[in-house]
Amino acid sequence: MRLEELTLKDYRNYDDLHLAFPKSLNIFLGENAQGKTNILEAIYVLAMSKSHRTHNEKELIAxxxxxxxxxxxVKKATGLLPLEVQLSKKGRKTKVNYLEQKKLSDYIGHLNVILFAPEDLSLVKGGPAVRRRFIDMELGQISPKYLYELVRYNQLLKQRNAYLKQLAEKKATDELYLDVLTEQFVASGVEILLARYGFLQKLEGWSQKLHHEITHEKETLTFHYQGSLPTTATMTKEELATLFTAQLTKKRPQEIFRGTTLVGPHRDDLLFLINDKDVQTYGSQGQQRTTALSVKLAEIDLIHEEIGEYPILLLDDVMSELDDQRQLHLLETIEGKVQTFLTTTTLTHLQEHLTVTPAIFQVAHGTIERQGETL
Ligand SMILES: Nc1ncnc2c1ncn2[C@@H]1O[C@H](COP(=O)(O)OP(=O)(O)O)[C@@H](O)[C@H]1O
Ligand SMILES: [Mg+2]
Incomplete structure (x- = not known):
């Protein structure tokens, strides 16, 4: 798929901006703090209805x-599709084909994006919440069903925690109600687990292939889903449910004492291993970077496999962070079928590698000009 046009109104430091993207490689060039990342962020918002940089939507409004x-x-095999996200202090509205969408799961997935930014290193270095969010967002992009289930799971978790708190504070005593909540919570949690296992198995395959290529077969990248439950990918739905229920029964006194749910997919983590060693603990900075890159680039293949179209690629300030070998890999990807939007402060190291002609957009103080002609 391709993004053909982008229009911004009072978004960050842009008041009125309209851009067309006739080329498959689009470079936003400019000094720091001019609005380069803001453009990529806007594209990300168009795809996901949320920013990757902030949870606070007010920050996005000029x-x-x-x-x-x-x-x-967006141009897809099925034709042109207009998308729209409106942000106001009261909240957000999303439209597909001019029609308002009430549910997040009905909006997300029409434009698929892969974003690679310097902070993506935190995928490997950061805490478990970063990796859970990564799984949830990426899987959510290709599976509205997963997004829907995730919303449900989080609602049930909130309800269950609220009731556990009441039990902890002795404001409630009825454990039968906890049983009812637990049963629904387990059913939803099992769906989340099954979807994650399926997704991660595919992503691991693609990531491993890329990581092999980048490291000339020296390193083998594997994933390990570290559940708060001792579950495995080979378990059936029934086995998962039985195990999950048994764990919650075992933990019940503790949960009632602490007033919160102690096990479930909201507590899980994903480990990346290189040659069987945990990259977060034992990997060098370079290995951590390559891992993040392999996993991100793998998503391109995965999305293509799942939905039959390539996503668009957003690369924020990453070229200068990568060594030649990794840059080359990225550029090989770019010069394939993937429409790419890239920000940089300089073209020097880029130009010598490029074999396609990019569209270059000069960014200064929230205005954008394309190679001489004003847009
Ligand atoms: N809500 C906002 N309204 C107006 N300007 C904003 C807003 N948020 C950020 N900015 C401005 O955007 C600029 C940063 O843009 P950014 O895209 O991050 O820069 P860079 O080109 O370095 O990637 C800064 O000048 C900042 O003051
Ligand atoms: Mg920036």
């Missing part, structure tokens, strides 16, 4: 303004 709009036209 200062002194009440309302902000991101619009785009």
């Amino acid at each position: 200062w002194q303004k009440e309302y902000s709009q991101v619009k785009g036209v």
Whole structure:
């Protein structure tokens, strides 16, 4: 798929911006703090209805303004699809083909993006929450069913925690109600686990292949899903449910004492291993970077396999962070079938590697000009 057009209204430091993207490689060039990342962020918002940089939507609205709009036209095998995200201090509205979408799971997935930014190193270095969010967002992009289930799971978790707290504070005593909540919670949790196992198995395959290529077969990358439950990918739905229920029964006194749910997919983690060693603990900075890159690039193949179209690729300030070998790999990907949007402060190290002609957009103070002609 391709993003054909992007229109911003009062988004961050852009008041009115309209861009067309006729080329498959689009470079946003400019000094720091000019608005390069803001553009990639806007594309990400168009795809996911949320920013990758902040949870606070107000930050996206231009200062002194009440309302902000991101619009785009996506070209897919099925035709052109207009998308729109409206942000206001009251909340957010999303539209597909000019029709408002009430559910997140009905909006996300129409534009598929892969974003690679310097902070993506935290995928390997950061805490478990970073990796859970990664799994949830990426899997959510290709599976509305998963997104829907995740919303449900989080609601049930909230309800269950609230009731455990009441039990802890002795404001409630009825454990039968906890049984009812637990049963629903387990059923939803099992769906989450099954979806994650399936997704990670595929992603691991693609990541391993890329990591082998980048490291010239020296390193083998594997994933290990570290559950808060001793579950495995080979278990059936029934086995997972039985195990999950048994763990919750075992933990019940502790959960009632602490007033919170102690096991479930909301507590799980994903480990990356290189030659069987945990990269977070034992990997060098370079190995951690390569791992993050392999996993991100693997998503391109995975999305293509799942939905039959390539996602678009957003590369924020990453070229200068990578050594030649890794840059080359990235550029090989770019010069294939994947529409790419890339930010950089300089073209020097890029130009010598490129074999396609990019569209270059000069970014300064929230205005954008394309190679001489004003847009
Ligand atoms: N809500 C906002 N309204 C107006 N300007 C903003 C807003 N949020 C950020 N900015 C401005 O955007 C600029 C940073 O843009 P960014 O895209 O991160 O820069 P870079 O080109 O370095 O990637 C800064 O000048 C900042 O003041
Ligand atoms: Mg930036």
